[in-house]
Amino acid sequence: MYDRAYNYIKQRIDKPPKVAIILGSGLGELSRQTKSDVTIDFSDIPGFAKATVEGHKGQFIFGELYDKYLMVMNGRLHYYEGHSMKDITFPIRLMRKLGIKIVIITNAAGGINRAFKPGDLMIIKDHINLMGTNPLLGKNMDQFGPRFPDLCNTYDRELISMAKKCADKIGLNIKSGIYAAMSGPSYETPAEIKMLSCIGADAVGMSTVPEVIVCAHCGIKVLGISCITNMAAGILDKPLSHQEVLDTADRAKDDFIGLIKAVVNNLDIRY
Numbered sequence: 001m002y003d004r005a006y007n008y009i010k011q012r013i014d015k016p017p018k019v020a021i022i023l024g025s026g027l028g029e030l031s032r033q034t035k036s037d038v039t040i041d042f043s044d045i046p047g048f049a050k051a052t053v054e055g056h057k058g059q060f061i062f063g064e065l066y067d068k069y070l071m072v073m074n075g076r077l078h079y080y081e082g083h084s085m086k087d088i089t090f091p092i093r094l095m096r097k098l099g100i101k102i103v104i105i106t107n108a109a110g111g112i113n114r115a116f117k118p119g120d121l122m123i124i125k126d127h128i129n130l131m132g133t134n135p136l137l138g139k140n141m142d143q144f145g146p147r148f149p150d151l152c153n154t155y156d157r158e159l160i161s162m163a164k165k166c167a168d169k170i171g172l173n174i175k176s177g178i179y180a181a182m183s184g185p186s187y188e189t190p191a192e193i194k195m196l197s198c199i200g201a202d203a204v205g206m207s208t209v210p211e212v213i214v215c216a217h218c219g220i221k222v223l224g225i226s227c228i229t230n231m232a233a234g235i236l237d238k239p240l241s242h243q244e245v246l247d248t249a250d251r252a253k254d255d256f257i258g259l260i261k262a263v264v265n266n267l268d269i270r271y
């Protein structure tokens with residue numbers, strides 16, 4: 001399954017990328033800033049399930065940014081779409097086979113920490129998996145990693161500190177915090193957000209954690225960045241909407257692109 005997808009992509013690109021960026025809801029603009037050589041639709045890749053959510057395009061873009069050859073994943077698969085954990089994390093194992101060493105994972109998230117405001121960017125320090133499942137359930141894929149992977153340095157400390165320095169340099173007031181993953185697709189209740197706040201979550205979303213766990217399993221370093229697109233349920237006295245998520249992500253895109261570009265420029269990747 002992975003071999004066919006790997007062979008398909010390999011024959012369409014001239015060199016292997018070492019860094020991948022996964023773009024979350026409404027954050028697809030970055031893919032237009034990459035000097036693109038090759039665009040591959042998910043639907044053309046053998047074994048790839050189809051993305052369905054609005055704001056998610058479903059393409060890999062291979063191209064250069066600051067002399068670094070990147071694999072940009074525009075759109076992702078979500079658990080709430082009904083995809084299996086195996087399908088959601090298929091791209092990560094594909095990345096591993098292609099030789100990716102670092103994945104920058106982005107998402108839209110609801111702010112739980114009251115010091116946050118919509119439009120803020122949050123570096124993910126750690127996560128709480130409340131999706132009710134784990135992508136590594138079942139027989140271990142020994143070719144990718146160990147049965148019981150360690151998750152203590154899942155969000156790479158060096159990448160976090162580098163990203164913070166980059167944010168300072170470009171004058172961005174970056175936040176950092178814990179990301180809690182829920183399955184969705186309904187947004188949380190105010191009571192659930194209170195609970196998440198009590199257990200230490202700063203932001204909540206419906207993605208990222210499955211991919212991150214599989215990155216940890218197969219030895220890919222992760223930098224996670226959330227765009228706080230709205231305050232989570234019950235924090236403000238107003239209902240949540242997907243439109244607000246997309247509108248805020250659009251408003252934050254210059255900061256977001258500025259940060260990602262600075263991070264990519266600073267990555268110490270040798271070919």
Ligand code: HPA
Nearest residue numbers: 108109110204205206232
């Ligand atoms: N909850 C869950 N997922 C989200 C939210 C939220 O408030 N905002 C963006 N993604």
